[in-house]
Amino acid sequence: xxxxxxxxxxxxxxxxxxAERDVVALGIAVAALILFVGTGGTVLPQIVSTWLGHAQxxxxxxxxxxxxxxxxxxxxxxxxxxxSREVAERRSAEEKAHQLAQTDALTGLLNRRCxxxxxxxxxxxxxxxxxxxxxxxxxxxxFKQINDVHGHKAGDIALTEVARxxxxxxxxxxxxxxxxxxxxxCVVPYERRLPDxxxxxxxxxxxxxxxxxxxxxxxxxxxxxxxxxxxxxNPDPAAAEDCAQSLLHHADIAMYHxxxxxxxxxxxxxxxxxxxxxxxxxxxxxxxxxxxxGEFVPFYEQQIDLVTGDLVGFEMLxxxxxxxxxxxxxxxxxxxxxxxxxxxxxxxxxxxQALQDAQKWDPNLTLSINISPLQLRDPWFSQKLLRLLVxxxxxxxxxDIEITESCLHENIGVVRSVVTSLKNxxxxxxxxxxxxxxxxxxxxxxxxxxxxxxxxxxVTELAHEGANAKIVEAIVSLGRGFDLPMTxxxxxxxxxxxxxxxxxxxxxxxxxxxxPEDASKTFARLKEKRLLAPEVQEAADRADALAVQINTISExxxxxxx
Numbered sequence: 001x002x003x004x005x006x007x008x009x010x011x012x013x014x015x016x017x018x019a020e021r022d023v024v025a026l027g028i029a030v031a032a033l034i035l036f037v038g039t040g041g042t043v044l045p046q047i048v049s050t051w052l053g054h055a056q057x058x059x060x061x062x063x064x065x066x067x068x069x070x071x072x073x074x075x076x077x078x079x080x081x082x083x084s085r086e087v088a089e090r091r092s093a094e095e096k097a098h099q100l101a102q103t104d105a106l107t108g109l110l111n112r113r114c115x116x117x118x119x120x121x122x123x124x125x126x127x128x129x130x131x132x133x134x135x136x137x138x139x140x141x142x143f144k145q146i147n148d149v150h151g152h153k154a155g156d157i158a159l160t161e162v163a164r165x166x167x168x169x170x171x172x173x174x175x176x177x178x179x180x181x182x183x184x185x186c187v188v189p190y191e192r193r194l195p196d197x198x199x200x201x202x203x204x205x206x207x208x209x210x211x212x213x214x215x216x217x218x219x220x221x222x223x224x225x226x227x228x229x230x231x232x233x234n235p236d237p238a239a240a241e242d243c244a245q246s247l248l249h250h251a252d253i254a255m256y257h258x259x260x261x262x263x264x265x266x267x268x269x270x271x272x273x274x275x276x277x278x279x280x281x282x283x284x285x286x287x288x289x290x291x292x293x294g295e296f297v298p299f300y301e302q303q304i305d306l307v308t309g310d311l312v313g314f315e316m317l318x319x320x321x322x323x324x325x326x327x328x329x330x331x332x333x334x335x336x337x338x339x340x341x342x343x344x345x346x347x348x349x350x351x352x353q354a355l356q357d358a359q360k361w362d363p364n365l366t367l368s369i370n371i372s373p374l375q376l377r378d379p380w381f382s383q384k385l386l387r388l389l390v391x392x393x394x395x396x397x398x399x400d401i402e403i404t405e406s407c408l409h410e411n412i413g414v415v416r417s418v419v420t421s422l423k424n425x426x427x428x429x430x431x432x433x434x435x436x437x438x439x440x441x442x443x444x445x446x447x448x449x450x451x452x453x454x455x456x457x458x459v460t461e462l463a464h465e466g467a468n469a470k471i472v473e474a475i476v477s478l479g480r481g482f483d484l485p486m487t488x489x490x491x492x493x494x495x496x497x498x499x500x501x502x503x504x505x506x507x508x509x510x511x512x513x514x515x516p517e518d519a520s521k522t523f524a525r526l527k528e529k530r531l532l533a534p535e536v537q538e539a540a541d542r543a544d545a546l547a548v549q550i551n552t553i554s555e556x557x558x559x560x561x562x
Contacts, residue, residue, distance in 0.1 A: 106156055107163035109184075110177035118175050119187040119244035126173075126189040127234040134198050134230035135244070136186040137251035138166070138205065141223040141263045143182035154215045162222055165208045169201065185248060190230065202226045202266040210264060226266035227254025253277050284340050286322055287333055291346055296320050298354040299516040303368065303487065303509045306501055311531060313366030313400070315509060316354045317516050318346070334372070343372045348384065355392035355399075357519045362531040368400040370432065373407045379414055382421035389425075396426035402453065404432045416447060423448050430487070435475055444482055452479045456490025456510070462499045463492065469499055476503045 104111045110118055123133040147155040166176050174188040190197055212219040229250035235243040250269040258267035290296060300314035320328035337343040351369055358367040375381050389396055401422060407415055419429050430451040435458055458472050479486045488500050491510030500506055526532050527540050
């Protein structure tokens with residue numbers, strides 16, 4: 001492995017000033033030593049002769065000069081030795097500071113600041129041997145869960161152990177760094193004719209890291225997503241750092257794709273990934289900007305009483321009327337809105353519009369609204385929804401909130417609190433996509449649902465020749481046993497409708513009754529069926545009558561002039 005010092009070319013020490021070399025102190029010591037030799041050659045024989053009783057006392061001035069020389073020698077030497085120790089200590093402190101600046105304090109690996117220079121050096125070095133360089137971008141998929149469940153201390157231990165395992169698997173000249181949080185990056189040389197060695201390395205990293213990590217008396221498991229990008233041709237040595245930056249960027253894109261495929265996997269960078277990521281970024285930007293601009297609008301799908309054929313309500317469906325992308329389906333923008341954390345704002349905006357639209361409908365028509373599982377994690381969701389009802393003046397008993405079975409596997413305590421709060425205010429609660437999740441009979445009994453909605457995947461099967469209707473019959477029977485009304489989704493042809501009518505009193509919706517429509521087309525449909533609120537219907541009739549009068553007068557004037 002590369003050490004942090006040889007990775008980026010060693011430490012470039014700056015001068016230490018006078019502490020590096022104190023010429024004055026050394027000069028004093030040397031001058032005093034020379035004087036000592038000069039005066040000592042005269043005075044010392046006199047001193048010896050005096051001691052032996054052969055001569056008079058030595059010259060006082062020369063004797064004092066000799067003593068002064070000795071004192072200066074001692075002073076100069078001690079000062080020089082002291083400064084030498086200071087130089088050594090400052091050099092040690094600089095080395096330590098230099099090392100801390102290059103490495104991650106927790107794992108001891110290189111940090112983000114030093115990874116690119118280190119990777120650039122390796123890219124340039126291996127190019128001289130006609131090898132390639134590859135960057136592996138690594139992210140721990142479940143690190144937040146480890147932190148939340150076991151605490152941050154356990155998370156630190158897990159990160160340290162993951163770093164140790166990765167270091168052990170890299171080749172001698174490989175470099176690994178912690179970029180921050182739960183992100184790591186490796187750069188390794190490889191033989192261009194053997195790219196599958198990189199696949200083996202990625203698989204080995206995943207296998208090594210997924211082994212249980214012992215933390216005190218517990219075991220935790222980490223999962224990795226890895227993105228791989230490599231050099232195809234030898235880069236210009238002058239552009240090695242740009243090449244390293246590009247490899248890291250491409251590996252990051254590939255890692256994002258690996259995450260979308262699931263945990264414990266890796267992906268190679270492909271040029272199409274970059275355009276997909278750019279498109280994804282444009283979608284995110286468009287969603288954030290489009291919410292306050294009113295680009296997201298409610299569409300309404302009819303809900304019909306299957307026995308009588310009467311229109312009984314609508315389900316609100318979200319659409320994005322984007323000036324850049326046109327009319328965008330919720331299958332595209334809803335998951336992205338959830339990931340970037342704007343689903344609550346988007347949903348409240350749509351609900352507010354839908355409540356205003358539904359105020360104009362016949363009082364017997366209901367409005368159904370789907371709620372994201374993320375919104376049900378918010379303990380204040382019921383209060384926010386009730387505030388919207390109060391502001392719009394829409395009766396709570398006409399509102400039907402639909403939640404999916406997957407919500408029941410989140411925080412069941414919060415879900416129960418939200419559902420109960422809404423029920424107490426008169427709001428109806430439906431369990432959507434019933435049959436596709438894992439809700440238990442105990443949950444159906446404990447949560448106060450008002451209706452079950454049979455998922456379209458079961459309903460559309462009824463149209464196939466020889467289809468088995470027993471699953472739908474069982475769901476209808478289960479709902480009847482819990483005394484819960486049922487709604488069938490996905491009715492697209494008369495054959496399906498015929499089968500469903502044999503199963504009892506059901507509501508239904510689907511393309512057989514028409515595609516979802518925006519507010520203006522829905523209003524026109526209801527006006528034609530005379531299913532608007534009485535005062536709205538009366539105003540619409542007066543407006544139509546006035547329009548007829550104006551058209552009649554215009555036609556008479558046209559004939560008179562003709």
